[in-house]
Amino acid sequence: MSTAKSEKVARINDKGDYKVQTSTRREIVFVIISILIAVIIWMYTIQSDSSSHSYTGKMIDIRYPSSDVMADRVLSIETALVDFKVMGNKTVISNLNDVDLRVYADLTGISDVGVYEIPIIFEANSSIYFYGKSAETITVTVTEK
Numbered sequence: 054m055s056t057a058k059s060e061k062v063a064r065i066n067d068k069g070d071y072k073v074q075t076s077t078r079r080e081i082v083f084v085i086i087s088i089l090i091a092v093i094i095w096m097y098t099i100q101s102d103s104s105s106h107s108y109t110g111k112m113i114d115i116r117y118p119s120s121d122v123m124a125d126r127v128l129s130i131e132t133a134l135v136d137f138k139v140m141g142n143k144t145v146i147s148n149l150n151d152v153d154l155r156v157y158a159d160l161t162g163i164s165d166v167g168v169y170e171i172p173i174i175f176e177a178n179s180s181i182y183f184y185g186k187s188a189e190t191i192t193v194t195v196t197e198k
Contacts, residue, residue, distance in 0.1 A: 111135055113173060113191065114157035118164060123195075126166065131192040135173060138185035145180050153177055158191050169193045 113133045117123070135156060139146065155176040163169055170190045175183040 111137065111151075111154070111156055114155070116157060116159045116161055118161050123164075125198050127196045127198055128160070128163075129194040129196065131194075132188070133191070136185070136187040137175065137183055139177065139181050139183055141181040145178070149181075154181075158193075160193060163193065163195055166195050166197060169195070 111134065113135055115130065115133065117128070137156070139149070139154065141149075155174070157174050157176075158171045159174065160169075160171060163171075169192070171193050172190050173186075173188060175186070177183070
């Protein structure tokens with residue numbers, strides 16, 4: 054049984070040695086498939102490679118209440134800077150600029166005197182993840198003039 058298969062794969066040359074027959078067409082197909090698989094793996098690795106970038110002292114944009122509501126009030130904000138890091142696709146992170154990241158606190162709902170803890174809102178496109186935030190909220194104090 055095994056001799057029949059070996060006769061198809063191997064043959065005896067003039068010296069009486071066995072020589073394995075190879076199909077050039079089959080080898081070319083295997084090489085092409087191997088190259089395609091390698092390119093697919095390479096492209097997947099490049100696209101899925103994540104990178105990170107650190108922002109230090111990024112200014113928080115403040116969205117203030119209307120001036121008529123706060124006409125006789127004074128706003129005092131503890132800090133307007135926040136440190137954070139972003140992580141995402143290497144291509145997206147390498148093309149990232151300050152305009153792509155929106156970090157702000159919305160104070161438009163404030164109208165009465167008091168101390169408020171306002172959440173800092175971190176926004177960017179869906180492929181960017183924020184982490185390592187130095188603050189999640191800012192403290193805002195509203196007093197009379």
